[in-house]
Amino acid sequence: MSTQVKKPATAEIDRETRLRLYQLMVELRDFEQRAYELFLENLVRGTSHLALGQEAISAGYAVAMRPDDYTFCTYRGHGHTLARGASMAGAFAELMGRGNGMLHGKGGSMHLTDVKHGAMGSYAIVGAHLPIAAGAAWSAQVRKSGQVAVCFFGDGTTNIGAFHEALNLAVVWKLPVVFVCENNGYMEYTPIESVTAVKHPAADRAAAYGLEPILVDGNDADIMYETAQTTIAKARSGAGPSLVEALTYRHGGHSRADPGKYRPDAELREWLAKDPIKRYRERLVANRVPEAELAGIETRAQEKVDEATEEARNGAPARVDAIERQVWSDGSARWRN
Amino acid sequence: MSTQVKKPATAEIDRETRLRLYQLMVELRDFEQRAYELFLENLVRGTSHLALGQEAISAGYAVAMRPDDYTFCTYRGHGHTLARGASMAGAFAELMGRGNGMLHGKGGSMHLTDVKHGAMGSYAIVGAHLPIAAGAAWSAQVRKSGQVAVCFFGDGTTNIGAFHEALNLAVVWKLPVVFVCENNGYMEYTPIESVTAVKHPAADRAAAYGLEPILVDGNDADIMYETAQTTIAKARSGAGPSLVEALTYRHGGHSRADPGKYRPDAELREWLAKDPIKRYRERLVANRVPEAELAGIETRAQEKVDEATEEARNGAPARVDAIERQVWSDGSARWRN
Amino acid sequence: MAELSFREAVAAGIAQEMERDPLVYFIGEDVAAAGGVFKATVGLFERFGPDRVRDTPISEQAIIGAAMGAAMTGLRPIAEIMFSDFLATCWDMIANQIAKTRYMTDGQVSLPLVIRTANGGGTRFGAQHSQSLENWAMAVPGLKVVAASNPADAKGLLAAAIRDPDPVIVFEQKSLYGIKGEVPDGEHVEPLGVAKVVRDGKDCTIVALAAMVPKAIEAAEQLSADGIEATIVDLRSLVPLDTQTILREVKKTGRLFTVEENPRLCGWGAEIASLAADEAFDDLDGPIIRITTPHVPLPAADVLEDAAMPSAQRIVDTVRKSM
Amino acid sequence: MAELSFREAVAAGIAQEMERDPLVYFIGEDVAAAGGVFKATVGLFERFGPDRVRDTPISEQAIIGAAMGAAMTGLRPIAEIMFSDFLATCWDMIANQIAKTRYMTDGQVSLPLVIRTANGGGTRFGAQHSQSLENWAMAVPGLKVVAASNPADAKGLLAAAIRDPDPVIVFEQKSLYGIKGEVPDGEHVEPLGVAKVVRDGKDCTIVALAAMVPKAIEAAEQLSADGIEATIVDLRSLVPLDTQTILREVKKTGRLFTVEENPRLCGWGAEIASLAADEAFDDLDGPIIRITTPHVPLPAADVLEDAAMPSAQRIVDTVRKSM
Ligand SMILES: Cc1ncc(C[n+]2csc(CCOP(=O)(O)OP(=O)(O)O)c2C)c(N)n1
Numbered sequence A, B: 001m002s003t004q005v006k007k008p009a010t011a012e013i014d015r016e017t018r019l020r021l022y023q024l025m026v027e028l029r030d031f032e033q034r035a036y037e038l039f040l041e042n043l044v045r046g047t048s049h050l051a052l053g054q055e056a057i058s059a060g061y062a063v064a065m066r067p068d069d070y071t072f073c074t075y076r077g078h079g080h081t082l083a084r085g086a087s088m089a090g091a092f093a094e095l096m097g098r099g100n101g102m103l104h105g106k107g108g109s110m111h112l113t114d115v116k117h118g119a120m121g122s123y124a125i126v127g128a129h130l131p132i133a134a135g136a137a138w139s140a141q142v143r144k145s146g147q148v149a150v151c152f153f154g155d156g157t158t159n160i161g162a163f164h165e166a167l168n169l170a171v172v173w174k175l176p177v178v179f180v181c182e183n184n185g186y187m188e189y190t191p192i193e194s195v196t197a198v199k200h201p202a203a204d205r206a207a208a209y210g211l212e213p214i215l216v217d218g219n220d221a222d223i224m225y226e227t228a229q230t231t232i233a234k235a236r237s238g239a240g241p242s243l244v245e246a247l248t249y250r251h252g253g254h255s256r257a258d259p260g261k262y263r264p265d266a267e268l269r270e271w272l273a274k275d276p277i278k279r280y281r282e283r284l285v286a287n288r289v290p291e292a293e294l295a296g297i298e299t300r301a302q303e304k305v306d307e308a309t310e311e312a313r314n315g316a317p318a319r320v321d322a323i324e325r326q327v328w329s330d331g332s333a334r335w336r337n
Numbered sequence C, D: 001m002a003e004l005s006f007r008e009a010v011a012a013g014i015a016q017e018m019e020r021d022p023l024v025y026f027i028g029e030d031v032a033a034a035g036g037v038f039k040a041t042v043g044l045f046e047r048f049g050p051d052r053v054r055d056t057p058i059s060e061q062a063i064i065g066a067a068m069g070a071a072m073t074g075l076r077p078i079a080e081i082m083f084s085d086f087l088a089t090c091w092d093m094i095a096n097q098i099a100k101t102r103y104m105t106d107g108q109v110s111l112p113l114v115i116r117t118a119n120g121g122g123t124r125f126g127a128q129h130s131q132s133l134e135n136w137a138m139a140v141p142g143l144k145v146v147a148a149s150n151p152a153d154a155k156g157l158l159a160a161a162i163r164d165p166d167p168v169i170v171f172e173q174k175s176l177y178g179i180k181g182e183v184p185d186g187e188h189v190e191p192l193g194v195a196k197v198v199r200d201g202k203d204c205t206i207v208a209l210a211a212m213v214p215k216a217i218e219a220a221e222q223l224s225a226d227g228i229e230a231t232i233v234d235l236r237s238l239v240p241l242d243t244q245t246i247l248r249e250v251k252k253t254g255r256l257f258t259v260e261e262n263p264r265l266c267g268w269g270a271e272i273a274s275l276a277a278d279e280a281f282d283d284l285d286g287p288i289i290r291i292t293t294p295h296v297p298l299p300a301a302d303v304l305e306d307a308a309m310p311s312a313q314r315i316v317d318t319v320r321k322s323m
């Protein structure tokens, strides 16, 4: 297999969009850093999976999406959910098991969802959300709404059956869905290449669904933005799904419990050097964006995260009566009369 | 996609092997015909799925296999099971729900199994047996037994998740297993191309597992035998799995209840003309095998089927006490003390 | 009233709702031009066209996942899983995704969808095509579970399931597809969660579901000849469960029997028995007895299958012996 | 006797059997060099090497299918499914293939395999990573089902499961992995299908499993202060089920309570209740009461999760109120 990493001829991306991309990446980064600090403070309940280092993908897509498009993501979904406009305070509070959490404490870090912003859920069982995203796209198709579903998942997810079923169905039904594989090189603690029959777990399988292989640098916000634009436009035009493989790396371990020691030092160093935010900042500066403007973005992001943290911290614990609520649409949990 | 049907340079296949292939195909054909007649006589309990027209595949592989190799097949598995040497009477009796059935009436037509002949079971839920066959191959690998597992399944099966998981695992672990897709053009009543993203449901996906596409004429016994030889030899040598797509056609409907009316007349005619047994007979005659020798094979096959039918008919109904037997290895069905 | 077979009633129920609500869509394997392998959806494709009645690949996870994604974004999908046994191939989608998402998002997501599936034994299909799996679904919080015993309910409960704002699994007993019965003309909807007393007797209460209801009725006629009068409750819905009707009838007669097609352990009857042993304890006059398939996979041969599943005779013998 | 944590006892059980029998192989996700995400298999890779301790892709169907194929051809595989919730992704393999194949082939195929899986709540993982699913397995004929409440049993029951000639699902309660206890030195094997009376009391019988056993014991101490003496039965095995011990203890005390971590409907306690309501009916002095998680998916936040799962306090309150 010799699928090549695509370097799309970087079309002109306007200044405003670029600053928006930068701002979003910085916000997501700061959010995740803060989440980590809160964990160290012992304020985060349950597990959490940070996407530090993977921000270019969530930002690139979110900026290219229409407000009514759908995002489906995984337990590693803080960034994807926030990028659609969900409340940071709601996310922090959910991590902390508070009543003012986005899900009132009922979901936790792995299930952040904000339907009114098109964030259709974070799914914690590998592969499940690919068919579900296809279903949302089917709905958009028959409702002729012009909406597109974008579905993010990891490299490890390409080896589960649901991946295969979803890709095939999406192509056969020509659904407006974009599947984005965030290849960060690892499942939990196991390198993806040790358990995968091909080198590029998504791109090398595109042809199995009659799709063109799309392998891109997932740490380059411009490339991600352009890839998002073309794949979303294709879906919106009725030309069917795409499967994108974005190469990236998580700076930390798989989850809060994992120091990530299984990763070779050199590899980690190499990828830290390719940090999408650092690179993008340098590019912006090289493109004559004034330092002060970037610093302003950075300060505002910190402030936003600080405020959100404060709001979350002030929340009361989740309300115990929520336990027997919202199993059913009538708000109840009644299984008997 | 433009995977081409392979025409392997037909190496010399010796006369004896060819007669064995012919004999086996005729026996399987006669068995299935008889099964159909017994159904019309209202003697077959439950459903049954005949493989009339697909005999070259089962015969080609069975003749190439070592006696201790493993066969895994589907509900359309009479032929594959018998080809390994299982008792015809046992098979007929199982279809008839008799106590002298191969499974004493407990499995029925869809589950024919004869472990002592390497027929490791007929599986009736689409896709399930692909991972199981991989498991048998894993066992052979670590036991260093030199055995190979051959797993037969239909075109429709390529769209289910278990297919994907099994193929990937088999390649990653380099297992001695051969996956053989019998592409007969249909799921139950639905044409495979209407629900599949690629033209050749197995061959066009081989590359997704780092495998070479192998697309062959499944109605040519010589080609199937040669394909079996190469793929089994590859597996046995430690070079890992193969994925074969054999093009074929079932002469009848999906199951006993199905007259197969959804198939265009012309298509049916075309494939009946490509009947593997008719073609092979002509080739043998052209290769100077005397008519009388072939007629002798045909007569003996009929006699074998007649005798087996008689034996099956004479069986008593399944024994009711078998119901509470063989849930567990101690022979019992006890869940309590 | 028209006389319809159970399978015709199923098609009629779907047609009624597709006619009424343009957001109802129907997908499954071989369901469109072929009309379903049990011929329970004949005519829908012709009537509603290839957009609303669609064939799928053999991809149960994709079928159910697609239904879920569609339901959360505005459609009211019906997905067919050909045999209930195949629910196992998409159980994650059903038990972990569909059942839990509304709850985990504290009500942000609604999932008005229906999964229809052919269930149960008696057709000599063997252990992988004959299970009665209502208890699998009942055990999962977040799923409603329905099973009809006659054509009128087949239509009415299915229609209600399609209108219901929550996910409902509708089990259709294969052994009932051919039976005929009167189905009310015009729009017909039966509420979910209401059991029906189909026979009134003072001596014992027999609770049954789907194909076990006609068997219980047959048994009750025989018992009546012996002077034992049985009340029969047709559960119709396992979730929501009509505990009021069950408890009322058990208290009246003082005796409870369940007739379950499923193998014994953790069958729905266990739940009913535990309910009665708690909330009707003081009114019980004798042991609660469950009549089930033994705890074995279902064998294929006709004589074996018939002997394994609860029969009218077994019900009669069991009740008689213990009264 | 050595003091081991539950997770160490699991690793010790696997090591003991891999040492004894070269046909025992172990596969799963992140189980080899990483030692498992719950660190319950630390050291096995180093000791037995990459052939016998193998990482798999995230392919639960392939993992379980591979275990089945290997078991039917001479190995004794152990497969890990990381969280029991993921059993749903390979439920067809377990419930339809593994459970039924011996029966359908009338004994031609033997399946000596073990599926180990981390089960249950209390770790704030949310509804898709916290279920107690023993009842899913109990409901399927052909599966043996085991769950330990302490390190000694974790080792002994696992060892027995590995030696058992039939498929066994071993549920390991996540909330117990950290607890410590004495484990007998040397070879340690506990028979399957034998419940244990861990406390003897004359007033009522509390039947519990896995993490609910320590909670029941804690409750019993409190009840004792009030003058209520409870017998506690640690089930240990759901299939085979030690009905003799259960019925004997229920008959002695006349009262039965179950403590189940699972949501209510069709939990294993329903089966126990129906058993007692049938076979111990004449000895019952009061209603059978089940203490379970309410019939909801498990919420994530600590306060919610703690309030949803049965606690010692809830057991005390329930028993006290009804005695
Ligand atoms: C079906 C299933 N199997 C296993 C797991 C446990 N698990 C959670 S995340 C993970 C690794 C996923 O890797 P990848 O898809 O590459 O995503 P990443 O975490 O790297 O973003 C695993 C094995 C799961 N959640 N679901």
Ligand SMILES: Cc1ncc(C[n+]2csc(CCOP(=O)(O)OP(=O)(O)O)c2C)c(N)n1
Pocket: B076, B124, B125, B126, B127, B153, B154, B155, B156, B157, B158, B182, B184, B186, B187, B188, B254, C029, C058, C060, C082, C086, C089
């Ligand atoms: C998981 C699952 N879904 C659906 C079915 C019902 N079914 C039985 S055979 C069949 C068609 C299979 O087609 P193919 O794989 O091409 O095999 P063929 O019957 O043509 O040999 C279907 C849909 C099943 N048995 N299992």
Ligand SMILES: [Mg+2]
Pocket: A154, A155, A156, A182, A183, A184, A185, A186, A187
């Ligand atoms: Mg990854």
Ligand SMILES: [Mg+2]
Pocket: B154, B155, B156, B182, B183, B184, B185, B186, B187
């Ligand atoms: Mg086919």
